[in-house]
Amino acid sequence: MTHHPYPLKTRFWTPGVVVLAVLMAAGAAAVVARFIGGIGYVSNLSTARPWGLWIGVDVASGVALAAGGFTTAFLAHIVGRHYFEPVVRPALLTAMLGYTFVVLGLLIDIGRSWAIWKPMIFWNFNSVLFEVAMCVMFYLNVLYIEFVPVVVEQFKGRMNLPGPLAALNGLAETLLGLADRILGKIMWIFIIAGVVLSCMHQSSLGSLMLVAPTKVHPLWYTPILPLLFLTSAIAVGYPMVVFETTLATTSLKLDGEMRVLSPLTRLTVYLLGLYMALKIGDMVVRGTYVHLLEGTAQTNAFLAEMILGVIVPWLMLLSERVRRNRRALFAACTMIVGGVLLNRINVFVVAYKPPVSESSYFPAVGEILITVGLISTLMFIYRFLVTHLPVLSAPAREVSS
Numbered sequence: 001m002t003h004h005p006y007p008l009k010t011r012f013w014t015p016g017v018v019v020l021a022v023l024m025a026a027g028a029a030a031v032v033a034r035f036i037g038g039i040g041y042v043s044n045l046s047t048a049r050p051w052g053l054w055i056g057v058d059v060a061s062g063v064a065l066a067a068g069g070f071t072t073a074f075l076a077h078i079v080g081r082h083y084f085e086p087v088v089r090p091a092l093l094t095a096m097l098g099y100t101f102v103v104l105g106l107l108i109d110i111g112r113s114w115a116i117w118k119p120m121i122f123w124n125f126n127s128v129l130f131e132v133a134m135c136v137m138f139y140l141n142v143l144y145i146e147f148v149p150v151v152v153e154q155f156k157g158r159m160n161l162p163g164p165l166a167a168l169n170g171l172a173e174t175l176l177g178l179a180d181r182i183l184g185k186i187m188w189i190f191i192i193a194g195v196v197l198s199c200m201h202q203s204s205l206g207s208l209m210l211v212a213p214t215k216v217h218p219l220w221y222t223p224i225l226p227l228l229f230l231t232s233a234i235a236v237g238y239p240m241v242v243f244e245t246t247l248a249t250t251s252l253k254l255d256g257e258m259r260v261l262s263p264l265t266r267l268t269v270y271l272l273g274l275y276m277a278l279k280i281g282d283m284v285v286r287g288t289y290v291h292l293l294e295g296t297a298q299t300n301a302f303l304a305e306m307i308l309g310v311i312v313p314w315l316m317l318l319s320e321r322v323r324r325n326r327r328a329l330f331a332a333c334t335m336i337v338g339g340v341l342l343n344r345i346n347v348f349v350v351a352y353k354p355p356v357s358e359s360s361y362f363p364a365v366g367e368i369l370i371t372v373g374l375i376s377t378l379m380f381i382y383r384f385l386v387t388h389l390p391v392l393s394a395p396a397r398e399v400s401s
Contacts, residue, residue, distance in 0.1 A: 001195070005089055005390035007154065008252060012387050016251065020383075027373010030366045034108060042366025048354050053363035057371055058105030060205055062098050062342040064137070064233045065337060069095025069143065070198035071237030074269075077191050080253045086260050086393045089150060090248065091241050093391055096143040097378045099136065108370060116353065125245040128207040135201035142194045142400040146187070149166065152180045154389050180392070203230040207346060217351040218288045219302045224278065225347075231278060235271040238264050239313075240334035246330045248382075254392065262323045265333065272314050309339015 038358045045052050068091040076084045107113045119133040156176045206229030209216055222228070242261045249256050283289050291299055313335040322328040349361065363371075386392050 005086075005153075005393040006152075007131045007389055008254075008387050008392065010252060010387060017380065017383060020380045022025060023376035024373050024380060026369050027371075027376065028057055030369040030373065031108060032368060034370065035113075039109075039111065040153070042364060042370070044237065044361060044364045044367070045286050049352075049361045050350050051352065051373055052361055053349070053367045054105050054109040056345040056348040057341070058374060059102050060348055060384050061341045062102040062105065063202065063205060064229075064236060064340050064344055066095040066102075067198065067202065067233040067237040068240040069098075070195045073132030073146075074195050075264075077188070078195065084264060087241050087245055087264070089391045089393070090142055090245055092146055092242070093141065093150075093382060093385060096140075096147055096246050097381055097387065099140045099143060101374045101378050102136065103140065105371075105374060118358075128210075129206050132201045135197045135204070139194060139197040139201070142190050142197065145183070145190050146194065148179060149183055149187070150391060152176050152183075152391050156180060168255060174366055178216040182336045199230060202225070203227065205229050206347075209352075214350070215345070215352055215354045217291075217302075217305075218286075218355065219283070219291055220301065220347050220351040222282050222286065223286075224282055228275070228278060228282070230345060231271070232276040232340050235268065235275045236336055238268045238271070239336040242329060242333040246333075248325070248386065248392065249250050251383075252392070254388070256326050258324070258326055258329075265317055265323050268333075268336070269317050270313065272310065272317070276306075276314060278308050279310070298341060298346075298350055298353075301346050305342045305346055306334055309342055310336075313339070 041046055042368070043052065043054075072084060072088050072091040075081050076088045107116060110116065119130055124130045153287070155172075159172045159176070203226040206225040206227070207268055209221065209225060210223070241267060245257055245261060248254070292303065293299070313332040316322045316328065316332040316335075323333060356363055
C-alpha cells in the first residue's frame with residue numbers, strides 16, 4: 001500500500017487551540033511559581049510522600065503511553081509489515097513529544113533541576129534509576145534523529161530564506177541533502193536502538209518499586225513488576241496509536257484510517273491477553289486475590305484498573321464488529337489507554353503507603369495546573385507540526401457538516 005504524508009496547511013488557530021493556549025499559560029504560571037517558591041509552594045508532596053501526580057502521570061504514564069513509537073517502528077520496519085506505514089510517523093511524533101515532556105516533568109519534579117546532567121558524568125551501575133535516566137536520554141535523541149527525515153522531506157529543494165539569510169540557501173540545501181543520504185543508509189541502526197532502549201527502560205520503571213516491598217500494596221507489589229510494566233507498555237502501544245490517530249483525524253476532518261487501525265488492533269488481542277494472563281496468574285500464585293473484596297480505596301482502584309482497563313476492552317476487541325466500527329474501536333482503545341494510565345498512577349501513588357506517613361495525598365492545584373499545561377503544550381505542538389510537516393497521510397478529507 002502506498003501512502004503520501006503531507007503537511008495539512010489548514011487553519012491553525014481554532015477555538016480548541018485557543019483553549020490549549022490558555023491552559024498552557026496557566027501551567028507556565030504554575031511552573032514559574034514552582035521555581036520561585038520551591039516544590040512545596042505548589043504541591044502537596046513531602047519527604048514522606050516524594051512521588052505524586054508528576055511522577056505518576058507526567059513521567060511513568062508519559063513513558064508508557066509513548067510506546068506506540070517503538071511498537072509501530074518494530075512492526076513496520078523490523079518485521080517488514082509496511083502496510084502499517086501510514087501510522088508510523090504520527091506514532092513517532094507522539095513518542096518524541098511524549099518523551100520530551102517526560103524530561104520537562106522530571107525537571108519540575110526533582111529538587112535540584114540544575115543537576116539533572118550528573119548521571120551522564122557520575123555513573124552508578126547499581127542504580128535502576130541510572131539505567132532509566134540513560135535509556136530515556138538516549139532514546140529521546142534517537143526519536144529526534146528518526147524525525148529528521150520528516151523535516152528534510154519538507155524543506156529539501158524548497159529552501160527560500162528571506163533577506164540577508166538568502167545567501168545561506170545553498171548551504172542549507174547541501175546540509176539537507178547530506179542528512180538525507182546519510183540517514184537513509186544508517187536509519188536501521190536507530191530503529192533497532194529505539195526498540196531495545198524502550199524495552200529496557202519500560203521494564204526498569206517497574207524495577208524502581210521493587211525496593212519498597214513494605215510500602216506498596218500487595219495487589220501491585222510483585223517480583224515480576226518489571227515484566228508487567230514492559231508487557232503493559234507493549235500492549236498499550238497500538239491502542240495509543242488508534243487513540244491519537246482517531247483524535248487527530250476527527251479534529252482535522254481527515255479520513256479515519258480504519259483500513260490500517262482495524263488490523264492493527266487484532267494484534268492487541270494477543271498482547272493485552274498476555275498482560276492480563278500474567279497479571280491474574282501472578283495474583284493467583286502469590287495469593288493476593290484475598291485483598292480484592294476489602295472495599296478500600298486501593299482495592300477499588302485495582303478493580304477499576306483491571307475490569308475497565310483490561311478485561312472489558314479485551315473482550316470488546318475479540319469481536320470483529322468492534323474492531324471494524326470506528327466508535328467502538330475508539331472506546332475500547334480509550335479504555336486500554338486509561339487502564340495503563342491508572343495502573344501507573346496506582347503503582348506510584350495509590351499503592352504507595354509509607355509507614356512514616358499516615359496522611360493521605362491528593363495533588364494540589366499547582367500540580368494539576370502544571371500537568372494539564374504540559375499535556376496541552378504537547379497537543380499544541382502536535383497540531384502545529386502536523387499542520388506544517390508531512391506527518392499525516394490520511395488519503396481523503398471528510399466532508400464537514
